[in-house]
Amino acid sequence: MFSKACEYGIRAAVYVALQSLEGRRVSVIEIAEEIDSPIAFTAKILQQLSKNDIINSVKGPTGGFEIEREDMDAVKLSKIVKAIDGDNIYVGCGLGLRECNADKPCPLHDKFVDIRTDLRTMLQNTSLFELATGLEVGLTYLKR
Amino acid sequence: MFSKACEYGIRAAVYVALQSLEGRRVSVIEIAEEIDSPIAFTAKILQQLSKNDIINSVKGPTGGFEIEREDMDAVKLSKIVKAIDGDNIYVGCGLGLRECNADKPCPLHDKFVDIRTDLRTMLQNTSLFELATGLEVGLTYLKR
DNA sequence: TCAATAAAGGACATTTTTGTCCGAATTATA
DNA sequence: TATAATTCGGACAAAAATGTCCTTTATTGA
Numbered sequence: 001m002f003s004k005a006c007e008y009g010i011r012a013a014v015y016v017a018l019q020s021l022e023g024r025r026v027s028v029i030e031i032a033e034e035i036d037s038p039i040a041f042t043a044k045i046l047q048q049l050s051k052n053d054i055i056n057s058v059k060g061p062t063g064g065f066e067i068e069r070e071d072m073d074a075v076k077l078s079k080i081v082k083a084i085d086g087d088n089i090y091v092g093c094g095l096g097l098r099e100c101n102a103d104k105p106c107p108l109h110d111k112f113v114d115i116r117t118d119l120r121t122m123l124q125n126t127s128l129f130e131l132a133t134g135l136e137v138g139l140t141y142l143k144r
Numbered sequence: 145m146f147s148k149a150c151e152y153g154i155r156a157a158v159y160v161a162l163q164s165l166e167g168r169r170v171s172v173i174e175i176a177e178e179i180d181s182p183i184a185f186t187a188k189i190l191q192q193l194s195k196n197d198i199i200n201s202v203k204g205p206t207g208g209f210e211i212e213r214e215d216m217d218a219v220k221l222s223k224i225v226k227a228i229d230g231d232n233i234y235v236g237c238g239l240g241l242r243e244c245n246a247d248k249p250c251p252l253h254d255k256f257v258d259i260r261t262d263l264r265t266m267l268q269n270t271s272l273f274e275l276a277t278g279l280e281v282g283l284t285y286l287k288r
Numbered sequence: 289t290c291a292a293t294a295a296a297g298g299a300c301a302t303t304t305t306t307g308t309c310c311g312a313a314t315t316a317t318a
Numbered sequence: 319t320a321t322a323a324t325t326c327g328g329a330c331a332a333a334a335a336t337g338t339c340c341t342t343t344a345t346t347g348a
Contacts, residue, residue, distance in 0.1 A: 001145065001233060004336065007240035014251055027294065041337050047296065060345025061293040077252075089145060096151035099288045107158055107275040107284040108221075111266050115259065122255050131251040140251040144243045148306065171324070185307050191326065204315030205323040 006084040009045045011035040011142050013080055016055050016065045017072050017132035025064040036143045045084065052083040072129035081123055090120035150228040153189045155179040155286050157224055160199050160209045161216050161276035169208040180287045189228065196227040216273035225267055234264035 002010070012031050019026045028046060032039040046065055050057040054075050055067045067075070081089065093100035094112040102109070134140040146154070156175050163170045172190060176183040190209055194201040198219050199211045211219070225233065237244035238256040246253070278284040 001236075001238060002240075004240065007238075010252070011239055011250075029294095038337055040339075043295075044297095044337090050295090057295060058345085059293090059295050059343075062346065063294045063344085065295090092145075094145060094151075095155055095286075096146075096148065097285070097288055100285075104288075105284050106155075106286065107278050108154070108270075109284065111270060115262050115266060118259050118262065122259060126252075126255060134251050140249050140253065141241070141244075142239075142250065144241055144248075173324095182307055184309070187325075188307090188327095194325090201325060202315090203313075203323090203325045205321095206316060207314085207324045209325090 001089070002081065003085050005041075005045055006081055008035065008037045008042055009049060009084045010077065010080055011037070012042060012046060013049060013054060013067075013075070013128055014131045014135060015142055017067050017128045018135045020066045020069070020072070021132060021136060025058065025062070025066045027064045031065065034142065048083060049080070052079070054080055054083060067128065069129075072132060073127050075128045076124050077126045077128075077131075078120070078123035090116050090123065145233070146225065147229050149185075149189055150225055152179065152181045152186055153193060153228045154221065154224055155181070156186060156190060157193060157198060157211075157219070157272055158275045158279060159286055161211050161272045162279045164210045164213070164216070165276060165280060169202065169206070169210045171208045175209065178286065192227060193224065196223070198224055198227060211272065213273075216276060217271050219272045220268050221270045221272075221275075222264070222267035234260045234267065 012035055015031055015034050016026060028043045029039060031037075031046070032042040035042075046055070046057070049055045050065070054071075055065050057063070057065050078087075078090075081087070093106055094108045094116075095106045097106045100106045100109055131140075135142065156179055159175055159178050160170060172187045173183060175181075175190070176186040179186075190199070190201070193199045194209070198215075199209050201207070201209050222231075225231070237250055238252045238260075239250045241250045244250045244253055275284075279286065
């Protein structure tokens with residue numbers, strides 16, 4: 001569904017949000033540890049998130065990654081997915097046709113439209129804050 | 145969503161079904177031409193489909209691929225997807241966690257369950273026959 | 289100012305996916 | 319029986335995704 005990079009990216013962003021709620025800025029090493037991901041690869045992904053204004057990065061001692069409380073509401077999953085995987089998941093054709101649409105549909109088009117729309121809606125409506133609070137309360141997990 | 149191999153596999157299977165409805169057995173070359181896919185790669189995928197009893201293959205002159213009318217009903221998309229991509233798409237965790245379930249859910253678990261279930265249901269309920277007939281009537285397309 | 293800390297960035301390595309090539313096996317038909 | 323058409327199977331090639339390493343840059347605080 002999502003690429004590995006995107007999975008790590010979402011998990012990392014949620015962890016950063018959770019810690020920012022506690023007022024803590026976190027390092028790549030801590031993030032990778034807490035979401036169980038390869039450190040250097042995670043660092044690359046965090047750079048992408050930072051460049052796409054999804055999280056903030058601060059260099060130097062006491063540096064790390066963080067996200068403002070208001071951005072947690074503004075940043076929806078769709079923004080993260082688009083930044084890392086592009087939007088082909090919920091825009092492209094299920095069978096890989098370039099020009100698949102209601103006028104010239106692939107055999108799966110109609111059946112796919114609903115699922116794709118549900119997925120898009122879910123990603124566009126789910127904020128980082130929402131996901132972070134579930135974690136905060138101990139209802140959800142980011143590892144294993 | 146699906147791998148390229150799986151996209152080609154579904155398109156190939158639908159084309160074989162369509163031609164079998166007309167009583168024609170088709171070659172790899174014709175299939176690749178009609179679904180706009182790389183020939184040799186498509187040949188490998190057809191082998192997989194054949195080994196998984198999704199389509200039949202016949203060697204030698206006048207040989208090619210075909211599928212029985214009754215198998216078109218029995219073969220659902222889920223069988224093709226499982227044969228090529230495995231069932232991780234609609235079974236695995238959206239964020240890549242190995243042990244994600246209702247007891248120990250990832251932050252996206254609840255929101256993903258519905259979409260994943262819809263996808264699984266759709267794949268399990270859609271037969272090759274159904275897809276082939278849409279093509280036959282000229283309502284859908286396999287190229288571009 | 290200097291040392292230590294942390295992200296940024298580039299080069300490289302590994303693995304997986306996608307794709308190609310070619311000879312072997314099978315079989316219809318002349 | 320010989321030939322040609324076709325799939326099968328293995329080895330190889332290329333591209334993309336995943337992952338690592340090391341140097342540079344920025345910044346803090348002693």
